[in-house]
Amino acid sequence: MSFAKKIIEWYHDHQRDLPWRNTRDAYKIWLSEIILQQTRVEQGMPYYLRFVDRYADVLAFANASEDDILHLWQGLGYYSRGRNMHKAAGIVRDMYQGEFPKSYVELIKLPGVGEYTAAAISSFSNDEQQAVLDGNVFRVLSRYFGVETAINTPAGKKIFTQLAKDNLDRDYPALYNQAIMDFGALHCKPKSPLCGECELQLDCFAYTHGMVADLPVKIKAKKSRNRYFHYFIIQKDDEILMSKRGASDVWENLYEFPMIETSEALEGLEITAHPEFVALFGPEVTISLLQRNKKHVLSHQNIYATFYSVLSSRDLEQKKVNWNYVLLKDLDKLAKHKLIFSFLETAKL
DNA sequence: AACGCGGGGAT
């Protein structure tokens, strides 16, 4: 029996019932695929349900504002996905008359849709013969066929792309793609895979050679850097000063409190001697510490955030173009990153 | 070819 048939056989007995598998609507499949990029099914599920409920079709999605999309995306991470989705929806509205494309060659042109996502949507919505290659597929193929080339190198990508294509079930591309990903997620897991009860055991290179724990090979990421953020809570009557983050850094276009970044950790109220602080607030300022060195871990950096309460007599709204006073009761409506919304949950302003 | 980009769960 072919590799594909064995995978599909496993799938018949073990598949998950997921909402985006019960539709051929390319819009809904697109929604699920973008949400699930680098995101576990359990984590993405509530977001998927919220999005299909709020935006029933791509036109509703396109006609929302980017702020609205990011607000619904809040807490899911990798926010460029939300921004790119909004751009893509606008393209589908303006260039495709609101009809979501279903072919690989059209899908891959959309922002946020790469090779994996184009293969997934075109096979699931239109039975195109496109093999998906995601983290699950890399792992299953490397173990079963014994490929030791690192998966996160161009050479590895080339080998695995070919291997994925060669093993695609040409008669049932959608079924096979779903099957191999579920097999990787539920059975051929990164840690403690279920080899003991695996029907593919005797044909699996890694199992027969005692290399299951060694595959796939992956080049390790470099170490995270440390950053120190100082956030200022500035209230005026029933309003609070908020700032919208710019490009070329984390959390692009999300809202937060006005802040200063320093290259080293600071003690107590040392921030008041910082040139940037003096330029913003001047000498006539009252400041107090609210929360110190809250650690926030991203995949590529460690952020240490300190929160201060600030009373200033200056007109601070004009200090920066991205600064604006927001009614406290409207704070919930802004798209914020986790550091900010989790501070607000405990702060009770 | 390498890097930047979140947040959370499993081990």
Next chain:
DNA sequence: ATCCCAGCGTT
């Protein structure tokens, strides 16, 4: 602590 998740875009 470390790994990795239905990856993509930029440099």
